[in-house]
Amino acid sequence: MKNILINFLIVLVIMGCSNNKQKEKSIVPDKAWWKEGVVYQIYPRSFKDSNGDGVGDLNGIIEKLDYIKSLGVNMIWLNPIYDSPNDDNGYDISDYRAIMKEFGSMEDFDNLLKGIHDRGIKFVMDVVVNHSSDEHEWFKQSRSSRDNPYRDYYHWWPAENGKPNYRWSFFDEKGEAWKYDSITNAYYLHYFSQKQPDLNWENPKVRQEVYDIMKFWADKGVDGFRLDAFQFVSKDTTFPKLPEGYQKEIIKYYGMGPNLHSYLKEMYNQVLSKYDVFAVSEGAGSTLKDAHDLVDASRNELQMAYHFESVDLVNSLDGYNLANLKEVFTKWDTSFAKNGWISIFLSNHDVARIVSRFGNDSPEFRDVSAKMLNTFLLSMRGTPYIYYGDEIGMTNINFDSISQYKDIAALNGYKKALSDGEDMALFMKKLNFLSRDNGRTPMQWDDSKNSGFTSGEPWLPVNDNYKDINVSAQNKDPNSVLNHFIKMVKLRKENEVLVYGKYDLLQAEHPDIYAYTRTLNTEKILVLLNFTNHESKIELPEIKMILEPLINNYKTVDATENTISLKPYQAILFKLN
Known part of the structure; x- marks a missing residue:
C-alpha cells in the first residue's frame, strides 16, 4: 500500500510538472521558422553588378552571399526578377517563368537558390499578379479581338457602353485608370501604369494560371511568396461610382474586394498547404479585422500581415511624430498578441531611406540614429524586414533635377503636378525627400569608383557619401553601424524573448x-x-x-x-x- 501511494504521488508530481510545462509553453505562440527569421530585402537592380552593364544581377548577388550570411539574417526577399520591359522596374512582368535578361538566366537563378540554401538561408519570391505587363502574351492576345480566348484575362469595358466610372491610377500621369484601346474599341483597367493592365481574377482560368506559376517556383525550392498589391486583385466588376472623398480611403474602396478571401483559400488549398512555405500580402486592408481575416491561422489563407501604417507616418516634409509611431506599433502588436503574425519594417523599395525619414542623416547623428532604428526593428515582436543598405546606414541621395529621376511614379507625378498647376518648387522639395529613387541607389560596397557596385555606368547614380558610408570601411570598424547591426541580429536569435x-x-x-x-x-x-x-x-x-x-x-x-x-x-x- 505504501509503494502504491508513493507511485501515485510520483505520478501526480510528474503530471504537475507536465502541466506547468504546458502552461509555460502556452505563453509562446505556435513556433514557425518564418516567425523567427530576419528578412533581408534586396533590390536586385541596385545590389551588385557582375558584368559591368551598370545593372545589378543574380551573379552579383551570388558574389555577395557570404556577406549576407555574415549579417546573420536567415531570409532573402528579392524584388521581381522575371522577364520584363521595365516600365516599373520589373513590376510589369511579360513572362512569369523566365528571368529578366539584364539579371541573368534561369541557370543563374538555380545557382543563386542553391547558394542561398547552402548557407542555411531561406528565399522569398516576389509574386506580381494584380497586373501583368501589356507585353505579356496574355494581354497581346486579349487586346487582339473581343472573342479571343484570353479576352477575359483582363478587365475590359466596351466603349459603346459609354466611358466607365472613374477609377484612380497610382502611376498614371492623369490619374486615370481606364485606358482606351482602339484595336477593339474598349477601355482596359490599370490601377498602376498604362503598361500594367490589371488581371481579371474573377476568371477562374487566371487564378489557375497564377497557382501554376507559384507551384513552378515552389517546386524549384522557393520558401516564401510576397504577393505584390494583392489586396486589390478582387474587384466589383460593375465598377460602381466612387463616393465623394474616396481618395482619403483608397484602400477601403480599392482593396479587400468581394471575393478576395475565397481566392486566398483556393490558393492555400492548391499551393501554400502543399509546401513548407509562407506567404505575405503587400497591404493588410484598411482595418485590423481586415488584417486578421488575411492571416489568422484558423483562416487558412496567408501567414503574415504587412501593413503600411508605420511607413505612411512620413508622407510629407513634416516628418513624423513619436507619439504616433508608438501608437501605431503598439496598436498592431496588441491586436496580434494572441492571433496572427505581423511584419516589422520602416523601409522598403517604395519609400525613401530609413535614416533620412525616421532618424537623422546629418554627419553628426547619422550613425547613431541608424543604429537606434535597427535596434528598434530587431527588438519588436514580429518578423523584421531589413532593406539592403540600412545595415550600413545609407541615406537619401538628394537629387536636384527631375532629369535625375528614373522612377515612373516620380516622372508621372511631376507631369501631373505641372498640369495641375502645383507649386513646382515645393513639389520638387517633397520629391527630394520622399521619392522611391532615394531607396534604390546602388549598394555602397567600398570607396572605389561607383562604390564597387559596377565597373560601368550605374543605372542610377551612387550616393556621393559612399566614401564615408560603405561596407568595406564598416567591416573594419567594431563600432560601425554594420557591426552593431550584426550584434543586434545575433542578440535577437539568441534570445527567444525578442521574437515571441x-x-x-x-x-x-x-x-x-x-x-x-x-x-x-x-x-x-x-x-x-x-x-x-x-x-x-x-x-x-x-x-x-x-x-x-x-x-x-x-x-x-x-x-x-x-x-x-x-x-x-x-x-x-x-x-x-
Whole structure:
C-alpha cells in the first residue's frame, strides 16, 4: 500500500510538472521558422553588378552571399526578377517563368537558390499578379479581338457602353485608370501604369494560371511568396461610382474586394498547404479585422500581415511624430498578441531611406540614429524586414533635377503636378525627400569608383557619401553601424524573448523616448530608444533591477537609482532580474 501511494504521488508530481510545462509553453505562440527569421530585402537592380552593364544581377548577388550570411539574417526577399520591359522596374512582368535578361538566366537563378540554401538561408519570391505587363502574351492576345480566348484575362469595358466610372491610377500621369484601346474599341483597367493592365481574377482560368506559376517556383525550392498589391486583385466588376472623398480611403474602396478571401483559400488549398512555405500580402486592408481575416491561422489563407501604417507616418516634409509611431506599433502588436503574425519594417523599395525619414542623416547623428532604428526593428515582436543598405546606414541621395529621376511614379507625378498647376518648387522639395529613387541607389560596397557596385555606368547614380558610408570601411570598424547591426541580429536569435515575448509599452506620453519591455516566461528585457537629437531622461522603477546592457550604441550608460539619461539617438537593451 505504501509503494502504491508513493507511485501515485510520483505520478501526480510528474503530471504537475507536465502541466506547468504546458502552461509555460502556452505563453509562446505556435513556433514557425518564418516567425523567427530576419528578412533581408534586396533590390536586385541596385545590389551588385557582375558584368559591368551598370545593372545589378543574380551573379552579383551570388558574389555577395557570404556577406549576407555574415549579417546573420536567415531570409532573402528579392524584388521581381522575371522577364520584363521595365516600365516599373520589373513590376510589369511579360513572362512569369523566365528571368529578366539584364539579371541573368534561369541557370543563374538555380545557382543563386542553391547558394542561398547552402548557407542555411531561406528565399522569398516576389509574386506580381494584380497586373501583368501589356507585353505579356496574355494581354497581346486579349487586346487582339473581343472573342479571343484570353479576352477575359483582363478587365475590359466596351466603349459603346459609354466611358466607365472613374477609377484612380497610382502611376498614371492623369490619374486615370481606364485606358482606351482602339484595336477593339474598349477601355482596359490599370490601377498602376498604362503598361500594367490589371488581371481579371474573377476568371477562374487566371487564378489557375497564377497557382501554376507559384507551384513552378515552389517546386524549384522557393520558401516564401510576397504577393505584390494583392489586396486589390478582387474587384466589383460593375465598377460602381466612387463616393465623394474616396481618395482619403483608397484602400477601403480599392482593396479587400468581394471575393478576395475565397481566392486566398483556393490558393492555400492548391499551393501554400502543399509546401513548407509562407506567404505575405503587400497591404493588410484598411482595418485590423481586415488584417486578421488575411492571416489568422484558423483562416487558412496567408501567414503574415504587412501593413503600411508605420511607413505612411512620413508622407510629407513634416516628418513624423513619436507619439504616433508608438501608437501605431503598439496598436498592431496588441491586436496580434494572441492571433496572427505581423511584419516589422520602416523601409522598403517604395519609400525613401530609413535614416533620412525616421532618424537623422546629418554627419553628426547619422550613425547613431541608424543604429537606434535597427535596434528598434530587431527588438519588436514580429518578423523584421531589413532593406539592403540600412545595415550600413545609407541615406537619401538628394537629387536636384527631375532629369535625375528614373522612377515612373516620380516622372508621372511631376507631369501631373505641372498640369495641375502645383507649386513646382515645393513639389520638387517633397520629391527630394520622399521619392522611391532615394531607396534604390546602388549598394555602397567600398570607396572605389561607383562604390564597387559596377565597373560601368550605374543605372542610377551612387550616393556621393559612399566614401564615408560603405561596407568595406564598416567591416573594419567594431563600432560601425554594420557591426552593431550584426550584434543586434545575433542578440535577437539568441534570445527567444525578442521574437515571441510579450510587448508592453512604458510611458507612452514621453515625448522623446520609446520605452518598452519584452517578456517571455521568467525572462524580461527593457528597451530604451531616444528618438531625438538631444539628451533625454526617463524615470523607471525597473532600473533598480538592471544588469549590464545587452547592447548599447554608445560606450557608456548614464544611470542613477531609477533614472537613465539617454544621449541623442541612444539605444540600449537591458536584461531585467
